[in-house]
Amino acid sequence: MEKRFLEHDTVEAARKLLGMYLCRVTGEGLVSGIIVETEAYLSNNDPACHASRGRTRRNATMFGAPGIAYVYFIYGNYYCFNVVAGPEGKGEAVLVRAVEPAGGLELMRKRRGEGCPDKNLASGPGKLCQAFAIDRSLDGHDLSQKPLYLAENLARPDMLTIQSTPRIGISSAQDKCLRFIVTGNKYLSR
DNA sequence: GTTAAGATCTGCT
C-alpha cells in the first residue's frame, strides 16, 4: 500500500480510504472487505476526538506514524479500528466504520454467529472488528504488512460517489460533516 | 481509591 496520501491531510485520507481493501490474515484463513464508511477525527477544534485533550495512555498510538492501526475498547464489549493519519505527532485518525465483505465470508459468519445476514457482517465499528478478529494486540500495527493490511482497489468505479454527513455515536461536535460514505452502498452501518 | 461516561450492539416491546 502506498501510504503517503495518509500523512498530508486526515480528511483527504478518510475520503481516499473509501473503496480500498482491508485484509486480515489469521491461522483460520483470510478475510477481506472493501471500506465503505469512514469518519475523520482531528486534533484542532474537535472535542469528539480522543486526542483533543492531549496525549494519554489510551490514545498514544494516535500520535504515532500515519499508516498504523489505532485500536481501542469501548462500552465493555467492542473494539473500534482506526487508521492513524495526518502528520506524525499531531494525533489524528480515521475511524473505519464499515466494510463491504469481499472474501472469507464463511469465516466472518463463523465469528459473527451462524445465520448472520451478509449485510450485518461488518456494518459498524464493533461488528467489523469481530468479523476481522481485530483486538488490541493489533494496536500500533503497520497497515502495509500482514497480518492486517490495506490494499488498493482500482476495479470499483461505483465506489467513487462519496457523500459526507455528520458523525455517528458521539455527543459533541455533531455539526461537523466528517463522516464519509459510499453513496447507496448496502453495507453501511446506517 | 472511586466514580462517571463512552467513536456500540443486541434483544425485546
Add this chain to the structure above:
DNA sequence: GCAGATCTTAACG
C-alpha cells in the same frame, strides 16, 4: 423504537 449489558479509561479526591 428503546433500554440494558459491560468494562476500560480518565478525571477527581
